[in-house]
Amino acid sequence: MCICVSMIKLKINKGETMNKFKKIIVSSLVAFGFFAFNVNANAACGKLVIAEQNWASAELMANVDKIILEKGYGCEVELVPGATMPTFTSMNDKGSPDMNPEQWANAVYTPLKKAVSEKRLIIANKAPITGLGEGWWLTPGSIKKHPELKGMTALQILERPDLFPYKEDPSKGAFVGCPAGWGCQLANANLFKAFEMEKKGWVLVDPGSAAGLDGSIAKAADSGNTWFGYYWNPTSIVGKYNLQPVDFGVPFAGRDNWDNCITLPEQDCANPKPTAWTKSEVNSIVTANFAKTGGKEALSYVEKRVFPGEVMNGMLVYMADNQAKGSDAAIEFLKKHEDVWGKWVSGAAKKKIKAGL
Amino acid sequence: MEFFTKFPVMDRTTLMEMRKGIDFAFRDFSRAYGDGIEAFFDPLLYFLVGLEKLLINSPWPIIIAIICGLAWLGSKNWKLVIGAAVAFFLIGYFGMWKDTMATVAIITVCVIICMSAGIPVGVMMSRSDRVERAILPILDMMQTIPSFVYLIPILMLLGIGKVPGLIAICIYAVPPIIRLTNLGIREVDKETLEASTAYGATTFQKLKTVQIPLALPTVFAGVNQTIMMALAMVVIASMIGVKGLGVPILRAVLNQYLALGLFNGLAIVALAIIFDRVAQEYGRRIQKHRGFKK
Numbered sequence: 001m002c003i004c005v006s007m008i009k010l011k012i013n014k015g016e017t018m019n020k021f022k023k024i025i026v027s028s029l030v031a032f033g034f035f036a037f038n039v040n041a042n043a044a045c046g047k048l049v050i051a052e053q054n055w056a057s058a059e060l061m062a063n064v065d066k067i068i069l070e071k072g073y074g075c076e077v078e079l080v081p082g083a084t085m086p087t088f089t090s091m092n093d094k095g096s097p098d099m100n101p102e103q104w105a106n107a108v109y110t111p112l113k114k115a116v117s118e119k120r121l122i123i124a125n126k127a128p129i130t131g132l133g134e135g136w137w138l139t140p141g142s143i144k145k146h147p148e149l150k151g152m153t154a155l156q157i158l159e160r161p162d163l164f165p166y167k168e169d170p171s172k173g174a175f176v177g178c179p180a181g182w183g184c185q186l187a188n189a190n191l192f193k194a195f196e197m198e199k200k201g202w203v204l205v206d207p208g209s210a211a212g213l214d215g216s217i218a219k220a221a222d223s224g225n226t227w228f229g230y231y232w233n234p235t236s237i238v239g240k241y242n243l244q245p246v247d248f249g250v251p252f253a254g255r256d257n258w259d260n261c262i263t264l265p266e267q268d269c270a271n272p273k274p275t276a277w278t279k280s281e282v283n284s285i286v287t288a289n290f291a292k293t294g295g296k297e298a299l300s301y302v303e304k305r306v307f308p309g310e311v312m313n314g315m316l317v318y319m320a321d322n323q324a325k326g327s328d329a330a331i332e333f334l335k336k337h338e339d340v341w342g343k344w345v346s347g348a349a350k351k352k353i354k355a356g357l
Numbered sequence: 358m359e360f361f362t363k364f365p366v367m368d369r370t371t372l373m374e375m376r377k378g379i380d381f382a383f384r385d386f387s388r389a390y391g392d393g394i395e396a397f398f399d400p401l402l403y404f405l406v407g408l409e410k411l412l413i414n415s416p417w418p419i420i421i422a423i424i425c426g427l428a429w430l431g432s433k434n435w436k437l438v439i440g441a442a443v444a445f446f447l448i449g450y451f452g453m454w455k456d457t458m459a460t461v462a463i464i465t466v467c468v469i470i471c472m473s474a475g476i477p478v479g480v481m482m483s484r485s486d487r488v489e490r491a492i493l494p495i496l497d498m499m500q501t502i503p504s505f506v507y508l509i510p511i512l513m514l515l516g517i518g519k520v521p522g523l524i525a526i527c528i529y530a531v532p533p534i535i536r537l538t539n540l541g542i543r544e545v546d547k548e549t550l551e552a553s554t555a556y557g558a559t560t561f562q563k564l565k566t567v568q569i570p571l572a573l574p575t576v577f578a579g580v581n582q583t584i585m586m587a588l589a590m591v592v593i594a595s596m597i598g599v600k601g602l603g604v605p606i607l608r609a610v611l612n613q614y615l616a617l618g619l620f621n622g623l624a625i626v627a628l629a630i631i632f633d634r635v636a637q638e639y640g641r642r643i644q645k646h647r648g649f650k651k
Contacts, residue, residue, distance in 0.1 A: 180604045181611025209596035215512035
C-alpha cells in the first residue's frame, strides 16, 4: 500500500512537469508554425492521468477509458495506481490524477461536495456501473450449514453469534469488517456499536487488507464454513462465491446519522443509530483540468459511459478465472461488448477504436 | 534473426493453464487438509491468545515492573532499566498500550518458536557439511522471497488471524538464528574439542557441555537478530489480521495520518531498542569470562 501512495505522489509530480513541458513545446511549435497539422489533430485532447485503483472493476474501467480516450479521441493517457482515499486526497489537494473512473462517494461525501461546489472537481458520471452496493453478506455455505439463516435479516442474525464462532475465542461470533484504513472500516465499526454487537457476543474482525478480506471469504466458501461480514458488489468475489446479501432489517436512518456519525472516526460518533447501509453512490469524478485538457468530447464520453451490472460481473469473473490484468480485460471487453461501448462514443471515434484494437 | 530479437517464450495459453493448474492444485490441497492443519496449530493459537489476554488484562504497573526486572536480569545495567520503564510509560501514555502488548505477545511466541525450531536445525547443519549445503539455499530463499508471495498460500490454508501471521513472521525471522547457531558451533576451538575427546566425552556430551556453551554468545546474537526481524514484520503481519502496532500503521499509511504512523512506528523502534540492548548486554556478560572487551 505504501508503495502505491508514494507512486501516486511520484507520478503526480512527473505528470505536472510533463504537462508544463508539453505546453512549452506545443506553444513553441505553434509559434514556429511547424507540424501545424499534428498540433491541430491533438489540440482537442492533451495528456491525462487516470487513477487505476487496486481492485478489479476499477482496473478494468481505467484501462477501458485509457484505450477509448487514446484511440478514439487522441488523448495521451497515463495510468497511476491508486485507492479510494489516497486517490481522492490527491485529486482534491493536488488536482491530479485527472480522473477517477470509480470513486466510491460515501467515504468522501463531505469533501467531495465541497470540491464540486468550488468547481475543482466535477462529477462527470453519477452511476458508471448499475446495480452496485455495499453491505453485509453471507457465504452460501453458511445457509447450507444452518438453513434457519435463510431469509434472516441482519437484526435476526445478530442474535445468533454461536453460528459464526470466532477462531480466537469460540464463545464469540466473528463479524468480518473492513481492512484498517478503508473508508468502510469506520462505518462498520460504528454500525458494530449502533447494533450493540459487542453486547450480543460479536467480535469485529479486522482482516488487515483486501487480500485478507478476500482470503477469509475464499477460505470459508471453499471449506463450507460460515462467514458473515462486509463486502460490496460488483466484484468477482460476489459472483464467484455467490455471496448472499443480507437485509439489515432496519430502514436507512437518515443522512444526518450517516454523514455526521457513521462515516466518522469512532470518537466523533457518540450515538450512532442502527441503520441500513446508505445507498452506494459511485461516481466517475474528473478534475477541472480534465474538462480543459480532454475537451468536450472526452467529457461527454465519460458522461455516457455506464457499465450494466451483469456485464461488469461477467468481466470480473473472466478476470478472476484467467488471472487477467485490467489491460487484458479491457481489450476483451472492447472486443466482446461492442454493443455496450458503441453507444458511449461517436461514430467516428468508434471506427477509430475498432481499428486500433 | 527473429530468434535473437524475440525471447523464446512459453505459449500464452499454456502458461495460463499452468498457473491455473498450480492454483487449483493448491486449492484442492487446502480444501482437503486445511482443517487438519488448522487444528494442528490450535494449541499455539490458544497459547498466543492466552498470553495476549494476560498481558493486556494485567495491571500496567506490574507489566512494567516485570519488563524492568527482565531488563535488569539481562543487562545488570540500571540505565537500560530506567530507559525501558520510561519507554513503556510513554507508550501507555500515548494510548498504544493494548497494541504494544499484542505485539509483545506475538513477538515473544515467535521468538520461542524460532529458537525451538532454529537451534536444532543449526546444530544439525554444524554437524554435517551436506546438511549445511542443503539448508543454506533454503535460508537464502526464506530471507529474500517477498513476504506477500507466501502470504497468499498461508491465507488460503489457514485464513486470517494470529496463526498465519505468526507463521509469516517466523518464515522471515528464523534464518539468522539457524545461521548463527551453525556458525557458533563450527567456530568452537578445535583444541578444546580435542581435550574433551581425550577425556572420553561422547558426541552428545561434547555437544552439550563444550560446543553449545562455547557457541552461546554467537547463538545469542542470532536470537537478537531474530527479534529485530520479527519486529520488522509486524506491519506485514497485520495485513492478514494480526492485531498490534501494525494495524494503526496501516491505517496511517492509507489515510495519510502522519502523527498516528509516527507514534506507532516509534513504539516499534522503542521495543526493538529495548530488546536489542538487553540481549546484547546479556550476550556481552556471558562472554566476559573469555576476556572480550566492549
